[in-house]
Amino acid sequence: MKRIKKLFIFSLLALSVPGFAQGPAVKSRILVLTDIENEPDDTQSLVRFLTYSNQWDIEGLVATTSIHQPNRVAPEKIKQLIQAYGKVRNNLLLHEKGYPTTEYLLSITKPSIPEFGMQAIGDGKDSEGSEWIIKVIDKKDDRPVWIPVWGGANCLAQALWKVRKTRAPEDVKQFVSKIRMYTISDQDDTSPWIRKNFPDLFYVGSPGYHAAGAYHYATWSGISGDKFHGRFVGANFEIVDNPWLDEHVRSHGPLGAEYPFTKFLMEGDTPSFLGLIENGLNVPEHPEYGGWGGRYELYKPRTLKYFYEPETRPIYTDAMDEVKGVDGNFHTSNKATLWRWREAFQNDFAARMDWTVKPFKEANHPPKAVSKNGNAIKAKTGEKVTLSAEGSQDPDGNALSYEWIYYPEPGSYNVKEPLGIVDAKAVTTSFTAPKVMQPETIHVILAVTDNGKPALTRYQRVIVTVYP
Ligand SMILES: [Ca+2]
Ligand SMILES: [Ca+2]
Numbered sequence: 001m002k003r004i005k006k007l008f009i010f011s012l013l014a015l016s017v018p019g020f021a022q023g024p025a026v027k028s029r030i031l032v033l034t035d036i037e038n039e040p041d042d043t044q045s046l047v048r049f050l051t052y053s054n055q056w057d058i059e060g061l062v063a064t065t066s067i068h069q070p071n072r073v074a075p076e077k078i079k080q081l082i083q084a085y086g087k088v089r090n091n092l093l094l095h096e097k098g099y100p101t102t103e104y105l106l107s108i109t110k111p112s113i114p115e116f117g118m119q120a121i122g123d124g125k126d127s128e129g130s131e132w133i134i135k136v137i138d139k140k141d142d143r144p145v146w147i148p149v150w151g152g153a154n155c156l157a158q159a160l161w162k163v164r165k166t167r168a169p170e171d172v173k174q175f176v177s178k179i180r181m182y183t184i185s186d187q188d189d190t191s192p193w194i195r196k197n198f199p200d201l202f203y204v205g206s207p208g209y210h211a212a213g214a215y216h217y218a219t220w221s222g223i224s225g226d227k228f229h230g231r232f233v234g235a236n237f238e239i240v241d242n243p244w245l246d247e248h249v250r251s252h253g254p255l256g257a258e259y260p261f262t263k264f265l266m267e268g269d270t271p272s273f274l275g276l277i278e279n280g281l282n283v284p285e286h287p288e289y290g291g292w293g294g295r296y297e298l299y300k301p302r303t304l305k306y307f308y309e310p311e312t313r314p315i316y317t318d319a320m321d322e323v324k325g326v327d328g329n330f331h332t333s334n335k336a337t338l339w340r341w342r343e344a345f346q347n348d349f350a351a352r353m354d355w356t357v358k359p360f361k362e363a364n365h366p367p368k369a370v371s372k373n374g375n376a377i378k379a380k381t382g383e384k385v386t387l388s389a390e391g392s393q394d395p396d397g398n399a400l401s402y403e404w405i406y407y408p409e410p411g412s413y414n415v416k417e418p419l420g421i422v423d424a425k426a427v428t429t430s431f432t433a434p435k436v437m438q439p440e441t442i443h444v445i446l447a448v449t450d451n452g453k454p455a456l457t458r459y460q461r462v463i464v465t466v467y468p
């Protein structure tokens with residue numbers, strides 16, 4: 001009875017606000033592998049991750065090794081951060097529902113074995129972590145399991161090794177089909193091993209590579225890259241630098257106090273889950289669409305930094321966007337696919353840190369962006385395509401501003417010239433469907449930003465298919 005009522009209410013909501021249909025009705029399942037304690041940035045990433053823990057069904061937090069920390073795993077550090085989160089959980093619940101309990105999070109925190117790379121693969125190398133990974137993937141649940149890999153991948157490699165050794169090929173295939181893996185470069189030699197041995201595995205990774213006498217930085221470095229890490233002159237560095245983090249994160253209660261000072265780059269591991277946040281822009285199953293975590297296209301990657309092995313298969317890897325930077329110039333780079341959203345995802349994190357210490361009325365909450373005409377529009381060449389954000393709203397009653405962004409790169413049309421959107425800052429606007437020779441897709445992103453502090457942005461992605 002209750003269920004029917006819920007379904008009824010949900011369908012009413014879906015009818016009244018069509019854009020909500022792609023909202024968080026189904027949460028993503030996530031299992032994180034982290035070489036936490038190798039340097040400050042895993043700890044930083046885990047603080048941010050915990051403030052979003054109500055967005056997902058978190059199913060595992062596994063402490064691993066990596067090239068930077070080959071003989072140690074540090075589950076105790078994960079537990080320390082969960083305890084700090086426990087002190088602010090009640091306050092987070094004033095702002096949004098669904099934050100998991102500390103008891104639950106502690107129960108899914110597991111260690112891998114403290115050995116490096118392929119040395120930890122084979123008979124007798126099972127660990128609490130690798131057994132847990134198998135258990136989570138085997139669960140009777142049709143949703144895939146997203147596995148952000150912040151260090152080495154050998155705990156997952158051992159799980160795959162064991163499943164392949166003990167199961168029939170079709171069962172291995174089924175197991176692999178549930179995995180969605182994102183690695184922050186190759187931090188041990190099991191990443192290339194996984195790619196080679198499991199060619200069907202959904203794999204997103206940006207290794208960075210040497211070419212033409214220069215090192216090309218991995219997409220993930222766009223999270224906070226600075227002069228030292230490749231001079232991303234178009235990106236705003238101030239909002240990822242220590243003074244900003246002092247003001248908006250470290251000064252904020254028991255969880256903020258756990259956020260360490262940045263030694264190299266802020267949160268190098270965070271791009272692995274930024275693209276899983278429900279914001280209306282991110283479409284996790286389509287890394288080539290682009291989102292807060294950057295954009296990745298399916299092809300064979302270049303030579304890898306640490307563990308060279310000829311690549312045998314395509315993965316989702318570095319894609320290029322042309323983006324206007326804060327310096328006023330256009331930049332075409334893989335890092336730009338990530339730093340283009342930096343202000344929005346930093347403000348979002350700052351608001352969530354406010355949630356850990358402030359009452360509802362003193363903090364900001366994101367608007368709800370609505371695309372009145374839905375997320376898939378069909379049009380013929382020469383036809384007028386109407387775009388409307390009518391019905392967008394803000395839970396704090398903030399004033400909203402609108403921006404319709406033509407995003408050429410993910411579409412098949414992919415023409416860099418402006419699309420001719422009549423007034424890109426209006427609630428309702430239009431453009432004329434361009435001339436095409438065959439059906440082509442055009443991605444238009446609606447960004448709705450409130451005037452709260454900090455200003456928060458939510459999106460709708462409208463994919464217009466144009467027919468000749
Ligand atoms: Ca790491
Ligand atoms: Ca607001």
